[in-house]
Amino acid sequence: MSTKHRVILAATIAFADRGVSGTSLDALAAELGVTKQTILYHFGSKDGLITQVLTEAAAELLAELEAAIARSQPGWDRVEATIRASFALAIRRPELLGLLREVNRLGQPWSALVLEVLSPLVEQAVAYLESGMESGQFRSNDPRLVLVSSYAAVTGVVTDAEVLRAVGLELDLRVAAGLRRTLLSFLRAALIEDP
Amino acid sequence: MSTKHRVILAATIAFADRGVSGTSLDALAAELGVTKQTILYHFGSKDGLITQVLTEAAAELLAELEAAIARSQPGWDRVEATIRASFALAIRRPELLGLLREVNRLGQPWSALVLEVLSPLVEQAVAYLESGMESGQFRSNDPRLVLVSSYAAVTGVVTDAEVLRAVGLELDLRVAAGLRRTLLSFLRAALIEDP
DNA sequence: GTAGACACTTACCATATGGTAAGTGTCTAC
């Protein structure tokens, strides 16, 4: 694997984990066994590295979600497929969702970079749910809405691999059974579990 | 208000907002119109400041939750009162919940500082929900569990004051109606709304 | 066999950052 690619992978994890301001180029380089100047050679500046990391992460998320859309039917099936794809990605690459939260904090101009890529899909999902609830297709205690709510909690809060694996395996359409552990895990995570 | 207290309030907001490593003593001092040395005089070191900020935030959270416990009945009423108190605090001092997320990232020894104070209450709440679901008292699509799930999402994700105000006002026991907007807001926030 | 691209390293540099040391002004106790 090329040095450039290794830097991007390590920076994605470091930015998600310790934050952008908590990750120095020296520390990142030391992890990879190269010098800071090697990183600067490939990306020009720290801002250049951030740009590259966010661009690739957004592209990866988009590809995953679009694949889920392509293999699903319009309507609830599509929402569920999207959520399922997100869980799968969260298990495989938990740092991607952690990075989203960091972007949220960084604000402009970084948030625009990611939002530009993902916002069309978010708008579609929100519009579908909104019209579904306006028309009475979903009741407010619908298990499907619980699933969406849990999804929000997961993408926003939980990064623990074991929790996500449990959720991913148990949400195998058996929403009723799976949500029990999910909810408890979320509650624990939200109120701070020792990491 | 004493300088020391002003530093703690400003640091709480800064740490929650920009992160601990994203907040330099110089920048914090400049915000307050004092010198960095004034901060070091009061807290000894940056670690000293972090300790003080976390200790006070944890104490404030605890006081709020214990007051809610004291004025509620055992059982679901108590869980609801606790959640309600958290919402109220989140509206009044959103940085406190933001700080919890930062602590989660900082890890040891800072997480232990906060966890030590709050974990007895968390354990109680989790035990209650767990036994309630084991015994079949709650079904998995119970609106009350939706509320708890939403609470996890709120404490973990949402810091936008307007969203929290909307949630706080509409959760006035009319769970069914209130959750509609809440869920959509959470979904938007979790998938990154432009801040 | 040599010019040039490529992927680095070595040697620096300016600024930011946490921190120390030695003052200075002010208020209180005696």
Add this chain to the structure above:
DNA sequence: GTAGACACTTACCATATGGTAAGTGTCTAC
């Protein structure tokens, strides 16, 4: 009126941090 506590400021300092400049080794094309 003066000793001492208190809340600061001014003057520094060592290290961390992002970044620049000038090499060095290696591989490819001709």
